[in-house]
Amino acid sequence: MNKKLVTLNSKGHFGKFGGRFVPETLIAALDELEIAYNKAKNDSSFQKEFRLHLKDFAGRPTPLYFAERLSAKFRNTKIYLKREDLCHTGAHKINNTIGQILLAKKLNKKRIIAETGAGQHGVATATVAAKMGFDCVVYMGTKDMARQEMNVKRMQLLGAEVRGVTSGTQTLKDATNEAIRDWVANVRDTFYVLGSVVGPHPYPMMVRDFQKIIGEETREQILEKENRLPDILVACVGGGSNSIGLFFPFLNDDVKMFGVEAAGLGINTTQHAATLTKGKPGVLHGSFSYLLQDDDGQILPAHSISAGLDYPGVGPEHSFLKESGRVKYVSVTDDEALNALFELTKLEGIFPALESSHALAYLKKMKLNSKNEKIVVVNLSGRGEKDLPTILRG
Amino acid sequence: MNRLTTKLQSLQKEKRKALSIFLTAGFPMMEKTIPLVKAIEKGGADILELGIPFSDPLADGPTIQFSSHVALENGITLSKIFSIVKEIRTFSEKPIVLMGYMNSLLAFGSEKFFASCFECGVDGIIIPDLPIEEAEEIILQAKEKNIATIFLASPTTTNERLKLLDEHSTGFLYCVSITGVTGARKNISSQTEKFLKRAKKIVKKNPLLVGFGISTKKDAQQIKGLCDGIIVGSALINLIRESKAREMEKNVCNFVRELRTGLDE
Ligand SMILES: Cc1ncc(COP(=O)(O)O)c(C=O)c1O
Numbered sequence: 169m170n171k172k173l174v175t176l177n178s179k180g181h182f183g184k185f186g187g188r189f190v191p192e193t194l195i196a197a198l199d200e201l202e203i204a205y206n207k208a209k210n211d212s213s214f215q216k217e218f219r220l221h222l223k224d225f226a227g228r229p230t231p232l233y234f235a236e237r238l239s240a241k242f243r244n245t246k247i248y249l250k251r252e253d254l255c256h257t258g259a260h261k262i263n264n265t266i267g268q269i270l271l272a273k274k275l276n277k278k279r280i281i282a283e284t285g286a287g288q289h290g291v292a293t294a295t296v297a298a299k300m301g302f303d304c305v306v307y308m309g310t311k312d313m314a315r316q317e318m319n320v321k322r323m324q325l326l327g328a329e330v331r332g333v334t335s336g337t338q339t340l341k342d343a344t345n346e347a348i349r350d351w352v353a354n355v356r357d358t359f360y361v362l363g364s365v366v367g368p369h370p371y372p373m374m375v376r377d378f379q380k381i382i383g384e385e386t387r388e389q390i391l392e393k394e395n396r397l398p399d400i401l402v403a404c405v406g407g408g409s410n411s412i413g414l415f416f417p418f419l420n421d422d423v424k425m426f427g428v429e430a431a432g433l434g435i436n437t438t439q440h441a442a443t444l445t446k447g448k449p450g451v452l453h454g455s456f457s458y459l460l461q462d463d464d465g466q467i468l469p470a471h472s473i474s475a476g477l478d479y480p481g482v483g484p485e486h487s488f489l490k491e492s493g494r495v496k497y498v499s500v501t502d503d504e505a506l507n508a509l510f511e512l513t514k515l516e517g518i519f520p521a522l523e524s525s526h527a528l529a530y531l532k533k534m535k536l537n538s539k540n541e542k543i544v545v546v547n548l549s550g551r552g553e554k555d556l557p558t559i560l561r562g
Numbered sequence: 563m564n565r566l567t568t569k570l571q572s573l574q575k576e577k578r579k580a581l582s583i584f585l586t587a588g589f590p591m592m593e594k595t596i597p598l599v600k601a602i603e604k605g606g607a608d609i610l611e612l613g614i615p616f617s618d619p620l621a622d623g624p625t626i627q628f629s630s631h632v633a634l635e636n637g638i639t640l641s642k643i644f645s646i647v648k649e650i651r652t653f654s655e656k657p658i659v660l661m662g663y664m665n666s667l668l669a670f671g672s673e674k675f676f677a678s679c680f681e682c683g684v685d686g687i688i689i690p691d692l693p694i695e696e697a698e699e700i701i702l703q704a705k706e707k708n709i710a711t712i713f714l715a716s717p718t719t720t721n722e723r724l725k726l727l728d729e730h731s732t733g734f735l736y737c738v739s740i741t742g743v744t745g746a747r748k749n750i751s752s753q754t755e756k757f758l759k760r761a762k763k764i765v766k767k768n769p770l771l772v773g774f775g776i777s778t779k780k781d782a783q784q785i786k787g788l789c790d791g792i793i794v795g796s797a798l799i800n801l802i803r804e805s806k807a808r809e810m811e812k813n814v815c816n817f818v819r820e821l822r823t824g825l826d827e
Binding site for chain 1: 616617618619620621623627631634639640663664665666667668669670690691692693695696698713714715716717718719720723738740741742743
């Protein structure tokens with residue numbers, strides 16, 4: 169295109185990915201959020217308050233745990249687990265909800281809405297909303313409500329209203345549509361707490377910034393324990409928040425990174441959620457990024473045994489990191505993830521979430537038999553209690 | 563100038579208000595789209611809007627979500643919509659506007675999309691999830707084929723943005739009456755009136771057509787003084803849903819005629 173319309177200034181791009189593809193009604197709210205966030209980012213009192221809640225409420229820093237018995241399964245390999253499962257509410261999601269709800273307070277919003285898949289983001293949102301005294305509505309696909317029943321009950325106990333979403337595939341994608349529709353209708357008094365590094369600018373940047381504490385701590389902890397940086401980082405990728413949180417502080421270092429997507433029943437079937445591996449770029453939920461879609465651009469249903477990875481989209485920064493080659497995106501199946509879950513539980517006495525088990529399962533698929541010792545950090549993004557019913561169902 | 567601009571200018575000269583009617587292409591059955599279009603035309607609509615069904619229509623309420631879902635089940639695709647437009651052009655010279663989500667255009671190929679618009683006789687495009695900042699390429703590609711790019715403005719749009727939207731919109735500016743998604747509503751709110759008065763002061767170049775929630779003759783009468791025309795969609799879809807197959811066209815024609823009277827009398 170040779171001509172340029174100089175008055176148009178698009179923003180929030182990671183290479184060609186990202187941007188803002190939302191109804192006009194939301195533009196003012198996104199501008200307001202962007203300004204508030206940029207201010208908070210450089211506001212030491214906001215950052216101090218954020219860090220204090222992370223420490224005293226969420227329980228940070230989380231340990232970097234040397235998994236000795238798991239490491240012994242590989243030659244010349246030291247595996248460390250970043251224990252996000254020990255965060256209050258059981259997953260990394262709370263890092264982000266604390267940050268966003270502090271912003272909601274700053275913006276004088278009265279009402280919090282969120283979408284949730286596994287229920288972990290919903291629980292984290294309901295938890296912080298309770299603590300800070302907000303009304304909270306969580307949208308959740310009815311299929312997810314059935315397979316994550318305990319989290320539904322938890323949200324209700326916390327005082328949140330869980331609204332079942334029956335449209336489309338009745339999972340995270342549809343819950344997100346419905347949350348956005350609610351936001352369009354109630355934009356003046358409502359703050360939308362998005363649960364991953366997806367959506368329109370500034371969400372992907374902002375959520376990443378709230379989650380990068382994972383990588384910052386890891387860096388400090390590994391230097392203390394090993395006196396050097398890790399060789400390899402591994403994390404699961406749903407929307408991509410726990411992985412970008414771990415990766416981001418290492419992007420300029422000589423560290424290999426693997427983002428593990430859910431291959432469901434296999435990436436050569438139609439039953440998977442391997443968006444970066446099998447998708448094509450397009451627009452969903454407000455940003456331009458890789459998507460599972462058919463030739464007409466209709467969004468395809470995703471499948472994963474883990475509700476938190478069962479999403480046909482992915483954050484735009486991951487699309488950028490894929491195309492630049494900086495991060496390698498791979499996938500593991502439902503069965504591989506389940507086996508990794510059982511193995512870690514028995515070997516280390518740690519019961520990981522099904523999502524995180526995808527990252528663990530990839531260890532087996534890496535060539536970890538080099539002559540030189542390798543240090544690997546796996547992000548254990550959450551704990552497995554919520555998945556008990558799924559696992560017991562077999 | 564294309565059919566859309568010509569039509570809106572002649573309406574303005576006659577001091578009449580524009581009536582734009584939205585129909586989801588392929589709803590309720592593939593073979594009903596053409597008869598329904600004829601009924602809409604007979605009822606006195608000035609502009610026909612055909613919705614391109616998308617699996618995840620996040621600017622739409624339950625009614626258009628439903629019609630989109632049904633149309634997709636019926637096997638509608640963008641290529642088939644272009645064939646429908648071609649067929650409409652054998653009997654009608656009404657302006658036709660397509661309304662669809664960004665991903666449908668991207669998957670089809672936006673350049674190919676506008677070439678097909680030109681070839682088949684589409685006059686304008688509305689993309690509810692494409693804000694002006696992201697629209698540069700689309701605007702330039704559309705311009706090359708003389709297709710109007712109709713942007714949306716909402717009650718939360720600032721005055722400064724209204725100017726920007728006016729500058730880059732062609733055909734008309736689509737004023738979203740409420741902060742919310744599409745869907746029939748009981749009343750026109752005071753928010754709508756305030757917004758339209760504000761928009762009228764700022765928007766210089768484009769006619770203002772109001773949509774989202776306009777459903778009855780009474781709405782049309784109440785709002786016509788504040789705009790250059792109205793857009794009705796969900797109320798029509800609801801009517802089609804409630805109609806027996808035999809009476810569908812007749813009901814649609816009568817409904818459109820009623821809206822027409824509301825605007826004209
Ligand atoms: C424990 C856990 N890990 C990972 C995810 C996937 O999300 P993300 O890719 O944003 O980290 C979820 C989402 O619900 C989760 O609950």
